[in-house]
Amino acid sequence: MKNADEFLSEASQSPELTTWGVGPWQGEWPLGDEFDPELLANGDTRNVLDHYRYWKMEAIVADLDKRRHKFHVAIENWQHDLNIGSIVRTANAFLAAEVHIIGHRRWNRRGAMVTDRYQHVRHHPTVDDFLAWCNASGLGPNGGALPIIAIDNVPGCQKIEEYDLPESCMLLFGQEGPGLSEAAIEAADAVLEISQFGSTRSINASAAAAITMHCWVEQHVFKRR
Numbered sequence: 001m002k003n004a005d006e007f008l009s010e011a012s013q014s015p016e017l018t019t020w021g022v023g024p025w026q027g028e029w030p031l032g033d034e035f036d037p038e039l040l041a042n043g044d045t046r047n048v049l050d051h052y053r054y055w056k057m058e059a060i061v062a063d064l065d066k067r068r069h070k071f072h073v074a075i076e077n078w079q080h081d082l083n084i085g086s087i088v089r090t091a092n093a094f095l096a097a098e099v100h101i102i103g104h105r106r107w108n109r110r111g112a113m114v115t116d117r118y119q120h121v122r123h124h125p126t127v128d129d130f131l132a133w134c135n136a137s138g139l140g141p142n143g144g145a146l147p148i149i150a151i152d153n154v155p156g157c158q159k160i161e162e163y164d165l166p167e168s169c170m171l172l173f174g175q176e177g178p179g180l181s182e183a184a185i186e187a188a189d190a191v192l193e194i195s196q197f198g199s200t201r202s203i204n205a206s207a208a209a210a211i212t213m214h215c216w217v218e219q220h221v222f223k224r225r
């Protein structure tokens with residue numbers, strides 16, 4: 001069995017095999033503006049795909065910007081919900097166009113695992129500001145308003161499993177405890193629940209966000225509907 005030093009030394013010679021980071025670049029440095037001389041010299045331990053190892057952060061963001069999906073993600077932040085970081089991380093993984101924080105500007109970044117650096121995050125102080133941005137965005141059908149799809153299990157909601165999500169849309173989530181505010185539900189074009197079968201009233205907000213984003217991926221990337 002290899003010891004840690006042998007493992008790390010082997011990994012630094014085969015950077016593409018590692019997932020936790022790579023050491024200094026071995027051999028002649030690669031050419032290209034995307035490469036960061038500091039990372040090439042010192043190694044790259046960031047939480048990025050191996051494809052992006054040694055890339056400058058701006059180069060990664062620019063590359064992601066070329067192929068972002070058309071769904072946006074929004075979450076209400078009136079109580080500094082700890083789920084927001086985790087939602088930002090999932091939005092990065094599924095390549096959301098942007099993440100929108102409604103309410104307090106400050107949010108707990110811990111769960112984001114630094115993925116927020118690669119994600120466009122926009123702040124709206126109130127639901128009205130958020131709604132005005134969606135209406136003026138021109139990102140919806142025929143250059144119109146971006147449809148707001150609220151996700152919560154409230155009376156009158158429809159089932160996400162039976163709903164055709166618009167390709168360009170805003171997926172809006174509430175906070176642990178109160179869920180979506182009345183103003184947010186009123187602003188929505190549709191309210192969808194994720195079907196549950198057990199005894200709990202709800203699932204965790206970041207779990208709900210991950211399921212919802214993956215529903216969008218199933219419908220619009222894998223064309224399963």
Ligand SMILES: C[S@@+](CC[C@H](N)C(=O)[O-])C[C@H]1O[C@@H](n2cnc3c(N)ncnc32)[C@H](O)[C@@H]1O
Pocket residue numbers: 151152153154172173174175176177178179180192193194195196201202203204205206208
């Ligand atoms: C913990 S829930 C709180 C509210 C929930 N309506 C209740 O009755 O307890 C917090 C957020 O997670 C999301 N969520 C949790 N479970 C959900 C479900 N089954 N369907 C849709 N959204 C859900 C929603 O965005 C919701 O605002």
